[in-house]
Amino acid sequence: MYSSGAENGSYSLTFLGKKVGRRHSVAPAGKQHAWETTERSSCPEDRELSSRPGRVPVTAQVLEDLPGSIPELKDETPCPIIHNTQFDQYEDNTAAVCHHKTLWMKRWDAFRCWIGGNHRKHPGQEVNRGSLESQLSASSDADQPADAERSQDVKIYIPYESAELCITQIAEDMEALKRRHLEKLQQLEEIFQATARENQEWTVQRIRSNHQSKMNTLRRILDLYQEKVEKKNADWERSVAALTAQNEQLQEEQRVERRRSKEEALQWDREKSKMLELFSNRLDVLHSHQASTLQELQMARQEVGKVQEMLTASSQEQQEVVEEGESSENKGLPDQQQTLACNESDQPLEGAKARLEELKESLYQREREITELLEAEKSPIPPIPLPPCRVLLPTVIHKAHAICSAVDETRALLDLMIEENRVALVEARDKLGRLQMTEEDSNDRETTDQDGFDEYESSVSLLQETVRGYEVSQLALDCIKTGESPATNDCDAVSELEDILGRGTIGTTEGVKSVGQQLLLLQDQLKQVKDEKRKMIENYTSERTMRKKYYNMVEDMKGKIRVFCRIRPVNRTEVGGTTVVEKMDDYSVTVESPRGPREFQFDMVFGAEASQEDLFHDTNRLIQSAIDGYNVCIFTYGQTGSGKTFTMVGDKEQKNPGIMPRSFNAIFDIIQESSSKFDFKVSAYMLELYSDRLQDLFVSPAGEAQAQPQSHGPARRVEIKRNRKGVVFAQGAETKEASSAQELYALFLQACANRHISATKMNLESSRSHLIVCIMVESRSLTNGSVSTGKLSLVDLAGSERAAKTGAKDHQLKEATSINKSLSALGDVISALSAELPHVPYRNSKLTQVMQDSLGGNAKTLMIVNISPSECNLDETLTSLIYATRVKAITNNAQRNVENKEIAQLKEVIMKLRSGQTVEEDI
Numbered sequence: 061m062y063s064s065g066a067e068n069g070s071y072s073l074t075f076l077g078k079k080v081g082r083r084h085s086v087a088p089a090g091k092q093h094a095w096e097t098t099e100r101s102s103c104p105e106d107r108e109l110s111s112r113p114g115r116v117p118v119t120a121q122v123l124e125d126l127p128g129s130i131p132e133l134k135d136e137t138p139c140p141i142i143h144n145t146q147f148d149q150y151e152d153n154t155a156a157v158c159h160h161k162t163l164w165m166k167r168w169d170a171f172r173c174w175i176g177g178n179h180r181k182h183p184g185q186e187v188n189r190g191s192l193e194s195q196l197s198a199s200s201d202a203d204q205p206a207d208a209e210r211s212q213d214v215k216i217y218i219p220y221e222s223a224e225l226c227i228t229q230i231a232e233d234m235e236a237l238k239r240r241h242l243e244k245l246q247q248l249e250e251i252f253q254a255t256a257r258e259n260q261e262w263t264v265q266r267i268r269s270n271h272q273s274k275m276n277t278l279r280r281i282l283d284l285y286q287e288k289v290e291k292k293n294a295d296w297e298r299s300v301a302a303l304t305a306q307n308e309q310l311q312e313e314q315r316v317e318r319r320r321s322k323e324e325a326l327q328w329d330r331e332k333s334k335m336l337e338l339f340s341n342r343l344d345v346l347h348s349h350q351a352s353t354l355q356e357l358q359m360a361r362q363e364v365g366k367v368q369e370m371l372t373a374s375s376q377e378q379q380e381v382v383e384e385g386e387s388s389e390n391k392g393l394p395d396q397q398q399t400l401a402c403n404e405s406d407q408p409l410e411g412a413k414a415r416l417e418e419l420k421e422s423l424y425q426r427e428r429e430i431t432e433l434l435e436a437e438k439s440p441i442p443p444i445p446l447p448p449c450r451v452l453l454p455t456v457i458h459k460a461h462a463i464c465s466a467v468d469e470t471r472a473l474l475d476l477m478i479e480e481n482r483v484a485l486v487e488a489r490d491k492l493g494r495l496q497m498t499e500e501d502s503n504d505r506e507t508t509d510q511d512g513f514d515e516y517e518s519s520v521s522l523l524q525e526t527v528r529g530y531e532v533s534q535l536a537l538d539c540i541k542t543g544e545s546p547a548t549n550d551c552d553a554v555s556e557l558e559d560i561l562g563r564g565t566i567g568t569t570e571g572v573k574s575v576g577q578q579l580l581l582l583q584d585q586l587k588q589v590k591d592e593k594r595k596m597i598e599n600y601t602s603e604r605t606m607r608k609k610y611y612n613m614v615e616d617m618k619g620k621i622r623v624f625c626r627i628r629p630v631n632r633t634e635v636g637g638t639t640v641v642e643k644m645d646d647y648s649v650t651v652e653s654p655r656g657p658r659e660f661q662f663d664m665v666f667g668a669e670a671s672q673e674d675l676f677h678d679t680n681r682l683i684q685s686a687i688d689g690y691n692v693c694i695f696t697y698g699q700t701g702s703g704k705t706f707t708m709v710g711d712k713e714q715k716n717p718g719i720m721p722r723s724f725n726a727i728f729d730i731i732q733e734s735s736s737k738f739d740f741k742v743s744a745y746m747l748e749l750y751s752d753r754l755q756d757l758f759v760s761p762a763g764e765a766q767a768q769p770q771s772h773g774p775a776r777r778v779e780i781k782r783n784r785k786g787v788v789f790a791q792g793a794e795t796k797e798a799s800s801a802q803e804l805y806a807l808f809l810q811a812c813a814n815r816h817i818s819a820t821k822m823n824l825e826s827s828r829s830h831l832i833v834c835i836m837v838e839s840r841s842l843t844n845g846s847v848s849t850g851k852l853s854l855v856d857l858a859g860s861e862r863a864a865k866t867g868a869k870d871h872q873l874k875e876a877t878s879i880n881k882s883l884s885a886l887g888d889v890i891s892a893l894s895a896e897l898p899h900v901p902y903r904n905s906k907l908t909q910v911m912q913d914s915l916g917g918n919a920k921t922l923m924i925v926n927i928s929p930s931e932c933n934l935d936e937t938l939t940s941l942i943y944a945t946r947v948k949a950i951t952n953n954a955q956r957n958v959e960n961k962e963i964a965q966l967k968e969v970i971m972k973l974r975s976g977q978t979v980e981e982d983i
């Protein structure tokens with residue numbers, strides 16, 4: 061503020077470091093000390109006053125230089141200049157003094173006003189000269205407008221002592237002010253420091269509480285996660301325990317079943333070997349009988365030779381006797397001698413007859429033996445036990461299903477866990493990031509609260525561990541999902557996680573890890589179980605196939621009718637509908653009926669994908685039998701539109717020929733192969749059973765109509781007859797010979813052209829009649845001359861139909877009624893035969909008469925039951941399958957129609973001899 065200092069024997073007055081005046085220490089002679097302003101006033105009055113001793117001009121500049129922070133002056137504070145100036149010494153100039161006093165009073169007021177008003181400025185701030193002066197002038201103007209023009213340049217001359225006093229006073233005031241300012245400053249500093257301290261504490265407090273609440277939230281979240289993880293762990297442990305228990309149970313069952321299957325397989329092997337032994341024994345017996353029969357035949361041949369010799373000898377003797385008789389007649393010998401000679405010649409003939417009787421007896425004996433043998437063949441064969449796999453398979457499949465569903469559930473749970481863990485991991489990472497960012501902000505604000513920092517550190521480390529825990533869980537869960545073991549040390553993160561796992565710091569991780577390991581174990585076990593199941597199924601299938609093969613052999617030997625089942629593909633009208641038929645394997649088919657699935661067993665089951673070749677492949681064997689001299693019948697059965705004609709005949713364009721055309725080829729292929737040993741003759745007749753009337757298909761209806769009026773007789777009737785051996789034949793039907801497959805096929809086409817076919821709702825080319833194609837193959841052995849006659853009957857039955865479904869009306873309805881009637885008669889026959897009833901109603905229908913030798917007769921019969929896979933035909937399918945199952949129970953007595961050359965000739969000789977005919981020598 062103000063200071064004074066000695067300067068070359070003079071004192072200078074400075075205000076706030078600015079030199080404002082100087083006082084000479086040694087007053088000039090005759091002059092009092094006076095303050096001189098450093099700035100000289102340009103006003104002449106000023107100069108005048110200042111030149112006067114004891115006076116110092118107090119200019120606006122001086123006042124202006126006063127500090128702005130001068131404390132407010134009280135109203136009663138007297139003007140120091142007036143107070144300190146001894147105006148008495150200016151008695152000579154009273155008016156001027158008064159004027160000055162008044163002026164000073166005004167100025168003091170103005171000064172006081174200025175001090176209390178806008179002049180309170182921050183130290184160092186420049187004083188607004190204009191404002192001071194304007195105020196000074198304003199105050200003077202108010203009271204004395206006359207002085208207005210001089211107010212700008214008012215110069216006050218005060219006595220030096222007064223000025224000194226004034227200045228001293230001012231200096232003291234200033235000092236006091238300075239002190240007060242300093243005190244205030246100190247106070248302010250203290251307040252500031254206290255406030256800053258308080259503020260800091262408050263901020264720290266707030267940050268701490270903020271952190272605390274965040275920490276609490278985090279802890280709560282962590283607790284929640286912990287709880288969740290524990291719950292999950294418990295769930296996992298429970299499911300793992302359940303799976304382990306299930307697995308153990310399964311393994312136990314598997315062990316038991318494996319043991320049982322082994323035992324049963326052994327038993328089955330034993331049965332099989334027994335069966336094979338039985339077969340081979342029977343074969344041996346058959347061979348030995350064959351050999352002995354041949355021997356017998358040889359002997360018989362020799363005997364016949366002897367008889368012939370005897371006959372020749374006797375006839376020669378007779379001849380001689382006759383000749384002798386004639387000569388003796390001529391010579392006149394007596395009658396007695398002639399009679400004697402005749403009696404003698406009769407003796408060898410008697411011997412020959414006796415020998416013939418003997419031979420006959422021995423042949424009958426052989427016949428009886430062979431019949432007994434055949435009877436023995438028919439004797440019941442011990443039942444074949446079901447293979448063990450058959451019993452096991454449903455259990456295994458059930459268990460496998462249970463495991464698969466458990467695995468699916470576990471997978472879903474695992475996916476859920478992975479997702480939840482991933483979300484939790486992301487959240488924990490976010491939280492950690494946010495916490496770290498908050499801490500960085502706090503660091504920027506330079507808060508140095510140790511407790512808060514410690515808490516922050518602990519929460520960060522806790523969060524980091526949680527994040528790690530989640531990362532490990534994620535890794536473990538991923539490993540579980542992919543089914544791979546966790547790759548250790550493949551990267552730093554994994555090794556770190558492995559460290560954590562190893563230290564066992566995170567219970568959750570350990571739990572997850574153990575669950576993962578157990579799951580991996582379970583997966584392995586499941587794989588093993590699946591492999592074993594697959595192997596068991598394979599074993600079962602092969603066992604079943606073998607069993608079926610042997611079973612079929614046995615059934616064949618028994619003469620059982622073979623039944624194949626063929627499922628046709630869905631047709632255009634059925635596309636999009638439900639299919640209820642499923643081929644389980646080569647021998648069984650299941651139908652989903654409203655009362656649950658029903659399984660049917662057949663000798664062979666062909667699915668929709670089976671080709672005509674596949675079907676014929678298994679049928680081919682019967683063609684060979686027909687050529688060997690057996691009576692063979694192949695017929696198709698099923699509802700309308702189920703594919704009977706497709707199976708028997710094939711499609712219209714013959715791109716997929718059926719059994720009939722293939723059989724024609726096969727017959728001639730076999731004939732070709734055996735042409736060096738046999739001489740064959742193939743002939744055929746083809747009939748249609750239409751509206752219970754048998755029609756010869758080689759005669760066209762037009763031709764028949766033409767022939768009838770010319771012959772004037774009744775229409776040629778075809779009738780079913782049976783020969784002595786029970787083989788059915790059509791009397792009155794034209795039989796045509798064929799020397800090649802093409803010729804036979806041409807005959808077949810000719811017959812088909814005469815068939816009744818029309819379109820129904822169910823089938824565009826529905827057979828309205830039953831087609832019967834009979835091919836007779838006569839083979840004569842070139843080596844021994846034996847003759848066998850085989851008959852191959854190929855029957856394409858018309859399909860059973862419901863008028864409502866087929867939309868049959870009028871004529872078609874009559875056809876349908878007739879078809880259904882004949883089929884129902886066939887059903888009755890099948891039922892009677894399968895139930896082994898004493899009476900079989902063959903005569904109820906022409907169809908059953910035609911098929912008499914095929915069902916319960918002496919034929920080798922194959923029935924193909926055709927079914928539709930669709931739900932809309934479910935009833936018909938079930939009916940067909942039930943009938944087919946019944947047919948399987950029917951036993952035929954297949955016999956070969958062969959006549960041995962010698963026996964036939966012997967019989968002929970006997971017949972001739974009996975009838976008294978002469979027997980030719982070349983027999």
Ligand SMILES: Nc1ncnc2c1ncn2[C@@H]1O[C@H](COP(=O)(O)OP(=O)(O)OP(=O)(O)O)[C@@H](O)[C@H]1O
Nearest residue numbers: 628629700701702703704705706823826827858859
């Ligand atoms: N296995 C199959 N593969 C392809 N198409 C088939 C099969 N089975 C039948 N079809 C077709 O189904 C339709 C009806 O067959 P098909 O004429 O053989 O029946 P159907 O049982 O003889 O009938 P209907 O008793 O009325 O004569 C035909 O168009 C036939 O081509």
